[in-house]
Amino acid sequence: MKYVVFGAGSCSVRIEYQSIQLGFKILCYIDNDESKWYKKRLGLEILPPQEVLEKNYDRILIASENHHEKMTEQLVAIGVERENILIFSHLKREDIQGGRYLNYRHDNFEAKTQTLDSWIETFELGDVISDDYSHVTMETKSHNAIISDLVKAYELAKKNAKDISAPYQIGQNWEQFLKNTRPEFYRSLKENKSNLAPLLANFFRNDLSTGIFGGKQGFDDYVKHPDMSAGFRSLFNIWAYSLGEAPIKELDSPKVGNPYGHLIEDSLVHPNNFLNHYRGRYISQLVGELARPVIAEIGAGYGGLAYYLKKFSQSCCYINFDLPENLLISSYYLSIIYPDLKTHYYTGEEDLRDLITEYDIVLLPHFCLPQLPDLSIDCFINTISLSEMSFETINEYLEQIQRTTNRYFYHENLINNGQAYTYYPIDCFPELKDFQLLARQPSRWPFFSAASHEHCHIEQLFLRKNASAI
Incomplete structure (x- = not known):
């Protein structure tokens, strides 16, 4: 009004x-x-x-x-x-x-919002995935071929995970959580793999995205509260003020996985888009001077940050290390969005030095992390997961990050208020002796901020001490 x-x-x-x-x-x-x-x-x-x-x-x-x-x-x-x-x-x-308006006071920006995007389709395989895939129209055969490759990589990763060392064993938080929240996924793998196509095509709205986006419960709650305008506007303002501008079109959700959100100037925006877009911009600026930066992430979730990293740093080699169940989701997401990029799925015979040179996107189970060559990563990233791991795993991952990172390590993790699960605050993490701390501040995002009653996170940026000499 x-x-x-x-x-x-x-x-x-x-x-x-x-x-x-x-x-x-x-x-x-x-x-x-x-x-x-x-x-x-x-x-x-x-x-x-x-x-x-x-x-x-x-x-x-x-x-x-x-x-x-x-x-x-x-x-x-x-x-x-x-x-x-x-x-x-x-x-x-x-x-x-x-x-019905968002106000960005800096340059008098205003944009309509509050309209909940309500297309809720039951995905049916026909000649194409969906008429709503405006920039990624794919034949059913190609879609099934991608899923077949992803399942093959997943099953191999699960097989090889049986023999991995203790720090790489799936943690208590995630192991039970996955079993309890993704029964349809495991049942489809065992009984009828063809069911994975509609599950993946709608993963934002079903339980394939539990723990990494919200799952079916998150979608149902969102639909029930289209009036969540105050919180949405708060995120919008934080995002816009952090960037110093408001590039709405860049926020638009790729039409993969049946996303949902609010419409702003015809762009479909979920609250997660603000976080991932900002982080993608920030990391891309850190490594912007490099001709082909190598960016690695531990725990990419559904691939939201990775999408923006490849959008803003197109020449980069992006590597994701994640639990096989979550890796399957991000692999699907990125493969559909970027069909023309050279993407590697797990084979069990990786030579990461060659993969970094030859591929745009490398998607591997978490236990492949020790295979990274020394000082091969320009920026290592972790957001919202290190604190949830066992202390043994935290130590191992940080040792690997310290060994492989030649410039930046950026992470955002818990300092206080972990609810309903075991966690370790970042101030008990082992010291990164080869790095200097450049920046430390409470998370800017309300749900993770110092004022949150649920999760309090800290953002930290480290730089390797001898980075200029590498």
Whole structure:
């Protein structure tokens, strides 16, 4: 809705703050002080009260604690309908929750939002995957071939995982979680692998994405709360202010896995997009001076950050080390999005030195990490998972990161408030003696911030001490 604010004094500051938090649009100001007329406040005109009749507004908000009755009668006298006049100091939050705009104050950006994208399709294999795959239309045969290759790599990884050393054994947190939340996946592998096609094609909305995106419960909750505008706008503002701009089109979700979210200027945006986009931009800028940076990630989830890394750093070699169950999801996601890139799936006969030279994307089970050559990685990444591992695994992974990383190590992990599972705060992690800490700050994202009651995370960026000499 579009509001005119009556009163351009100190009381209007609260309204301006609420317009950002709740997403309603301020069209202009009106004021009785002639010295303010036709000047601007935050880029918006201040007009004589009678000129409000020429504006296409929905409501007038009176910004005054003491004179609102007199100001109301003044507006009625010039022809404003009384029901269209609101006294801001008397309003409850829900009275203006119906706003439909995001405001990015830095450059007066505004974009429609709040519309929940509601296409919920049952995926049926036909001549093509789906008519909604605008930039990735793939024949059924090709789609099935990709899934066949991924299942082959998965089954080999599970077979070889039986003989891996203790630090690479799947942790207690994840082992039981996967068994409890992905029964349909395991049943399909055992009884009918053809069921994997519709499962993967809709993984954002089913339990293939538990623990890495939200699973079916996350989707159902999202659909039930299309009014989650305040939290969504908060994420939007954090993202935009962190970047110093608001490139909405870059946020758009690839139409793979049947994603869902809010529409902003025709771009489908889920809250996770803000985090992954920002991190992708940030990492790409760190390694931007390199002709072909090598970026490795432990635990890529569904591949959201990897998508943006390849988008912003197209020449990079990206390597993901992950549990086989999650690796299958990210491998599917990236293979469909980037069908023309040279992508390697696990064979059990890897020579990582050659793979780094020859491939754009390398997707391997977590226990292949020791096969990385020394100082072969320009930037190593981990977000939201190291703290959840056993302490033995944390030590092993950090030793490998220290051995293989020639420049940057970026991670975001728990400092406090791990709920319902065992975790280790980052301040008990072993020291990275070959690295210097460049930056440390609480996570900027509300669910992971210092104010969160669920998870408190810290972002850290390390640089190898002798990086300039490598």
